[in-house]
Amino acid sequence: MKRSSKLDWFMSLRKKRSIQFLIGLGVLYLLMVVLEAPFVSKTVNQEDNDGSISFFFTDNVSTKPYVLDSEEELQEKKAPIRPLNVPQIVAKTPMNSRGFRKTREFNSLSTLSFDVSSLNGELNFGFGGIQKSAKEAFLVGKKVWEEIELGKVNLPLENRTTNESCPNSITLSGSVFRSKGSIIVLPCGMTLGSHVTLVGRPREAHPEQDPKISLLKSGQYLMVSQFMMELQGLKTVDGEDPPRILHFNPRLKGDWSGKPVIEQNTCYRMQWGSAHRCEGWRSRSDEETVDGQVKCEKWIRDDDDHSEESKSSWWLNRLIGRTKKVTFDWPYPFAEGKLFVLTLSAGLEGYHVNVDGRHITSFPYRTGFALEDATGLSLNGDIDVNAVFAASLPSTHPSFAPQRHLEMSNKWRAALLPDGPIDMFIGVLSAGNHFAERMAVRKSWMQHNLIKSSHVVARFFVALHARKEVNIELKKEAEFFGDIVIVPYMDNYDLVVLKTVAICEYGVRTASAKYIMKCDDDTFVRVDAVLNEAKKIGDGKSLYVGNINYYHKPLRYGKWSVTYEEWPEEDYPPYANGPGYILSSDIADFIATEFEKHKLKLFKMEDVSMGMWVEQFNATKPVEYVHSLKFCQFGCIEEYYTAHYQSPRQMLCMWNKLQLSGRPQCCNMR
Numbered sequence: 001m002k003r004s005s006k007l008d009w010f011m012s013l014r015k016k017r018s019i020q021f022l023i024g025l026g027v028l029y030l031l032m033v034v035l036e037a038p039f040v041s042k043t044v045n046q047e048d049n050d051g052s053i054s055f056f057f058t059d060n061v062s063t064k065p066y067v068l069d070s071e072e073e074l075q076e077k078k079a080p081i082r083p084l085n086v087p088q089i090v091a092k093t094p095m096n097s098r099g100f101r102k103t104r105e106f107n108s109l110s111t112l113s114f115d116v117s118s119l120n121g122e123l124n125f126g127f128g129g130i131q132k133s134a135k136e137a138f139l140v141g142k143k144v145w146e147e148i149e150l151g152k153v154n155l156p157l158e159n160r161t162t163n164e165s166c167p168n169s170i171t172l173s174g175s176v177f178r179s180k181g182s183i184i185v186l187p188c189g190m191t192l193g194s195h196v197t198l199v200g201r202p203r204e205a206h207p208e209q210d211p212k213i214s215l216l217k218s219g220q221y222l223m224v225s226q227f228m229m230e231l232q233g234l235k236t237v238d239g240e241d242p243p244r245i246l247h248f249n250p251r252l253k254g255d256w257s258g259k260p261v262i263e264q265n266t267c268y269r270m271q272w273g274s275a276h277r278c279e280g281w282r283s284r285s286d287e288e289t290v291d292g293q294v295k296c297e298k299w300i301r302d303d304d305d306h307s308e309e310s311k312s313s314w315w316l317n318r319l320i321g322r323t324k325k326v327t328f329d330w331p332y333p334f335a336e337g338k339l340f341v342l343t344l345s346a347g348l349e350g351y352h353v354n355v356d357g358r359h360i361t362s363f364p365y366r367t368g369f370a371l372e373d374a375t376g377l378s379l380n381g382d383i384d385v386n387a388v389f390a391a392s393l394p395s396t397h398p399s400f401a402p403q404r405h406l407e408m409s410n411k412w413r414a415a416l417l418p419d420g421p422i423d424m425f426i427g428v429l430s431a432g433n434h435f436a437e438r439m440a441v442r443k444s445w446m447q448h449n450l451i452k453s454s455h456v457v458a459r460f461f462v463a464l465h466a467r468k469e470v471n472i473e474l475k476k477e478a479e480f481f482g483d484i485v486i487v488p489y490m491d492n493y494d495l496v497v498l499k500t501v502a503i504c505e506y507g508v509r510t511a512s513a514k515y516i517m518k519c520d521d522d523t524f525v526r527v528d529a530v531l532n533e534a535k536k537i538g539d540g541k542s543l544y545v546g547n548i549n550y551y552h553k554p555l556r557y558g559k560w561s562v563t564y565e566e567w568p569e570e571d572y573p574p575y576a577n578g579p580g581y582i583l584s585s586d587i588a589d590f591i592a593t594e595f596e597k598h599k600l601k602l603f604k605m606e607d608v609s610m611g612m613w614v615e616q617f618n619a620t621k622p623v624e625y626v627h628s629l630k631f632c633q634f635g636c637i638e639e640y641y642t643a644h645y646q647s648p649r650q651m652l653c654m655w656n657k658l659q660l661s662g663r664p665q666c667c668n669m670r
């Protein structure tokens with residue numbers, strides 16, 4: 001009796017909480033609607049091919065997981081016109097008709113000349129394999145670009161979207177699910193509020209034969225029962241295992257800890273992150289929460305709850321009065337042979353897993369993925385699935401609906417290139433389908449007075465995408481906004497370095513800039529602060545400013561190692577991290593010139609390549625290396641010069657803060 005009244009009290013407390021929570025959720029939702037939810041879905045990982053190349057090595061140049069941005073023209077041009085002493089704009093062949101540009105002819109095609117035909121015999125052009133894939137990428141890119149120019153490619157958006165149907169919900173029975181290889185395909189990925197519900201039953205433990213697991217106990221086989229639920233990016237990468245956007249692995253029995261645990265992780269480009277384990281302890285109160293939920297909930301552990309001590313202290317707490325929050329412990333959510341209902345939902349800050357109606361774990365989104373990339377959910381291990389339901393799925397695939405991200409307003413068009421020299425040129429590495437990212441850059445730091453007044457000019461450098469419709473949209477976008485330089489090769493993860501060369505070439509030859517800056521489309525740039533950093537170094541000096549790494553060594557082991565063939569030296573040269581660095585124009589000119597002479601060594605990591613080129617330049621004229629941590633490599637710090645990994649929403653937030661307070665502040669929501 002007494003007990004049940006206590007339970008009632010407890011339940012009413014719970015109810016109150018959950019009502020508060022629901023109201024909170026409602027408010028959040030309204031807020032989201034107001035803030036334009038489409039952006040939210042992109043926030044999670046706008047960091048793309050370009051942004052991530054500095055962290056992840058690809059070991060196989062011939063796989064082409066991404067389409068490359070092309071940076072050079074492929075046409076059989078006559079010898080490139082050498083720049084005169086003073087950088088000067090050279091009238092180009094009318095590759096695109098930007099007739100309305102009155103000051104200078106504007107080129108939406110990179111003018112870097114890349115003579116494919118002469119490449120065959122060149123041995124010193126690049127390390128291990130890059131030259132070959134560059135050549136291929138340019139050959140394919142040339143064809144693709146010609147088709148687009150001639151209007152041969154006609155894929156009206158309507159046709160495509162109707163083809164790629166995006167169901168709102170999907171229901172699969174257990175047998176159908178199994179017949180499909182235990183994968184439920186979410187054709188258009190997930191979006192904020194999407195959820196997948198799984199009804200299943202963990203199997204009894206079995207002797208584990210996998211040496212990796214049973215090795216823990218020598219002699220006999222370990223009894224193991226575990227299953228893996230994975231959200232995968234089925235469409236993001238060709239030719240390698242799909243990335244695991246969320247790996248959810250309940251280990252009912254047989255974990256090395258000897259206790260039931262739930263392990264969660266992500267695997268990006270076949271590289272696992274650090275695992276997040278829930279072992280039955282509630283996350284510490286000072287730990288980061290996800291949408292206000294703890295990352296791990298408590299459950300009964302056989303080492304605490306069955307002990308007399310904890311029982312007595314529980315009673316003691318009851319008797320003394322409820323000074324402390326009353327907690328009620330539930331058992332581990334999965335049990336062998338017992339049916340469970342699991343719901344995985346996509347929140348604002350991460351994924352939430354509820355089992356049998358109770359919150360169990362939350363996992364913050366990790367950089368590298370967007371919700372839209374989560375195009376499949378797979379299950380394997382010791383589990384029988386009765387049914388799978390996915391609902392509240394997105395109605396369109398955001399990448400296929402660029403018009404939802406692009407705001408075709410004259411307000412966001414770029415100013416024309418001025419006639420005279422400019423202070424600084426900023427080249428922003430971007431990928432074809434990063435419509436939302438580019439739009440956020442346009443609406444944020446590209447609105448800086450220095451850019452509006454054309455003292456500084458910023459342009460996106462994009463290569464051709466594998467999807468033709470993306471290229472068509474890209475061309476339209478480039479024509480409207482006038483801020484995209486297309487580098488006509490097929491985009492490829494390993495060839496990002498070519499865009500960097502194109503930035504140098506364009507910055508010096510076309511924009512006649514004193515300083516050249518390179519950044520990514522998820523880099524937020526404080527234009528004035530960055531320019532000041534460059535100006536601090538006296539006129540006429542050669543400079544290389546950024547977050548500089550000294551004595552970094554290539555990774556020689558593991559899946560993403562750099563081979564000695566690719567990088568023969570022990571150390572990398574000092575190099576500035578890729579998300580943001582500045583060069584003086586003499587160095588940029590040196591790079592473009594060497595490239596055209598086919599003398600420039602190319603390495604797949606663009607920032608390391610830059611370090612190498614600057615070091616080479618330094619042999620003839622001393623270069624001022626300036627290191628500052630304010631060019632943030634990971635995220636944002638107060639007083640930043642540049643911040644990295646910023647989602648479109650964060651970009652706008654940072655810009656607003658900068659405008660309102662005049663101070664550089666971070667926006668740490670995702």
Ligand SMILES: *[C@@H]1O[C@H](CO)[C@@H](O)[C@H](O)[C@H]1NC(C)=O
Pocket residue numbers: 059060061062063
């Ligand atoms: C690259 O991948 C291709 C096909 O996947 C394979 O044939 C080749 O051996 C791989 N090369 C290296 C260096 O791993």
Ligand SMILES: *[C@@H]1O[C@H](CO)[C@@H](O)[C@H](O)[C@H]1NC(C)=O
Pocket residue numbers: 156158159
């Ligand atoms: C695609 O759209 C065009 C016009 O919008 C139409 O003529 C054509 O039949 C459509 N194709 C398909 C396969 O629906």
Ligand SMILES: *[C@@H]1O[C@H](CO)[C@@H](O)[C@H](O)[C@H]1NC(C)=O
Pocket residue numbers: 163164
């Ligand atoms: C699109 O639909 C048409 C006809 O409905 C079909 O022939 C074509 O294969 C579909 N394309 C894709 C990519 O599904």
Ligand SMILES: *[C@@H]1O[C@H](CO)[C@@H](O)[C@H](O)[C@H]1NC(C)=O
Pocket residue numbers: 574615618619622623625
């Ligand atoms: C640049 O050159 C100077 C003198 O030639 C040399 O002392 C310095 O170590 C070089 N710096 C780098 C980073 O190579």
